[in-house]
Amino acid sequence: MRRHQAQRLTTALRAVLIGLGQGVLLGLAPDADEQYFADTARALVSGVSLVGP
Numbered sequence: 001m002r003r004h005q006a007q008r009l010t011t012a013l014r015a016v017l018i019g020l021g022q023g024v025l026l027g028l029a030p031d032a033d034e035q036y037f038a039d040t041a042r043a044l045v046s047g048v049s050l051v052g053p
Contacts, residue, residue, distance in 0.1 A: 013044055 023029035
């Protein structure tokens with residue numbers, strides 16, 4: 001992966017995780033725990049879907 005792509009991915013992951021965190025604080029995602037955040041980050045990086053087949 002090129003450096004530019006890695007930087008863009010880092011920025012995108014940070015934005016998604018900040019958004020999820022704000023959703024938890026605002027009560028919009030009350031069931032999102034640490035495992036959910038970790039699974040989301042892994043899915044974004046690997047392309048694996050969090051939704052079943």
